Amino acid sequence: MSVDFAIHTEHLTKRYPGGVVAVDDLTLRVPAGEVFGFLGRNGAGKTTMMRMLVGLIRPTSGSLRVLGGSPYTPSTLARVGALIEGPTFYPHLSGLENLLLVARYAGVATDRVHQVLAEVGLAARAGSRFRSYSLGMKQRLGVAAALLKDPDLLILDEPTNGLDPSGVADMRELLRAIGQGGRTVLLSSHVLAEVEQICDQVAVIDAGRLVAQGSPAELRAALGTGELFIVAEPQEQAVACLRGHPAVEAVTPQEGALRVTVDPTLAGDVNRRLVEAGVEVRELRPVRHSLEEAFLELTTPHRADHAAHDSTLEGVR
Ligand SMILES: Nc1ncnc2c1ncn2[C@@H]1O[C@H](COP(=O)(O)OP(=O)(O)OP(=O)(O)O)[C@@H](O)[C@H]1O
Numbered sequence: 001m002s003v004d005f006a007i008h009t010e011h012l013t014k015r016y017p018g019g020v021v022a023v024d025d026l027t028l029r030v031p032a033g034e035v036f037g038f039l040g041r042n043g044a045g046k047t048t049m050m051r052m053l054v055g056l057i058r059p060t061s062g063s064l065r066v067l068g069g070s071p072y073t074p075s076t077l078a079r080v081g082a083l084i085e086g087p088t089f090y091p092h093l094s095g096l097e098n099l100l101l102v103a104r105y106a107g108v109a110t111d112r113v114h115q116v117l118a119e120v121g122l123a124a125r126a127g128s129r130f131r132s133y134s135l136g137m138k139q140r141l142g143v144a145a146a147l148l149k150d151p152d153l154l155i156l157d158e159p160t161n162g163l164d165p166s167g168v169a170d171m172r173e174l175l176r177a178i179g180q181g182g183r184t185v186l187l188s189s190h191v192l193a194e195v196e197q198i199c200d201q202v203a204v205i206d207a208g209r210l211v212a213q214g215s216p217a218e219l220r221a222a223l224g225t226g227e228l229f230i231v232a233e234p235q236e237q238a239v240a241c242l243r244g245h246p247a248v249e250a251v252t253p254q255e256g257a258l259r260v261t262v263d264p265t266l267a268g269d270v271n272r273r274l275v276e277a278g279v280e281v282r283e284l285r286p287v288r289h290s291l292e293e294a295f296l297e298l299t300t301p302h303r304a305d306h307a308a309h310d311s312t313l314e315g316v317r
Pocket residue numbers: 016017018020021022040041042043044045046047048049
């Protein structure tokens with residue numbers, strides 16, 4: 001079955017028996033074939049969302065479609081691979097033996113076990129005991145298990161969590177390779193730099209709610225600070241010209257440059273006026289938040305302070 005969205009939820013809500021609303025009215029569309037990042041702080045609701053997507057728990061309300069079907073039917077689940085809350089393997093068995101057990105349970109042929117071990121870069125260490133593996137190797141074995149069924153959708157909860165920088169780099173390469181072709185990969189993380197490098201699109205969630213969705217570049221662009229960074233000579237003349245611009249709210253000299261509070265879409269107009277005033281403009285660009293700063297602002301506990309940023313993001317939802 002061909003579907004435009006590998007995952008499509010409408011007003012999905014999960015309230016745990018204790019009263020915690022872990023996922024709150026979440027409408028999310030994950031395009032088929034993309035590597036999609038699910039970003040949020042600890043407790044944001046990522047794991048709860050993923051557990052619903054693989055049919056482990058049921059929502060309190062709302063609807064969800066996974067690969068065009070229900071995640072509670074075996075035919076859908078057969079096409080979904082998942083690694084949620086860490087892999088569980090027998091420590092005294094080798095990676096190969098562990099995977100053979102999983103494959104037998106899942107009705108997957110032995111050939112495929114060797115294929116996925118090669119795919120995740122563990123072929124050479126397949127005979128070593130699981131307990132001798134580094135954390136990165138353990139995680140990659142978990143990914144291998146999730147790949148056994150050659151799933152159309154792969155769901156990975158924090159696949160880089162706890163890894164050292166080289167483990168993170170290896171996992172990033174692996175995730176990129178896995179995401180090639182038609183397969184959809186949904187991965188969660190609270191580390192922005194990784195999501196930014198791997199994912200086509202990112203959804204930011206906070207307290208169970210979707211606060212932004214878009215490509216990493218769109219999220220960054222939408223979070224422009226409303227400032228321009230300008231290097232111009234002579235500076236006093238530039239300051240006088242800028243202060244005379246009706247849309248400029250403030251001009252702050254800073255280490256040989258100027259930070260100018262103005263709608264960044266007016267950059268062209270600001271540049272023209274400076275040049276017309278006889279000022280030499282050496283550099284003029286919008287000041288951007290890094291995605292890290294953007295993420296922290298979006299998910300700060302003091303939501304009310306950030307209503308302005310929420311509305312800025314309307315365009316990329
Ligand atoms: N079984 C449960 N019963 C009650 N509350 C739960 C249960 N599981 C999770 N929660 C609560 O739901 C909220 C969301 O948790 P969840 O694990 O989905 O978030 P997360 O974004 O995956 O965070 P983490 O990265 O820490 O796993 C938290 O407040 C958590 O305490």
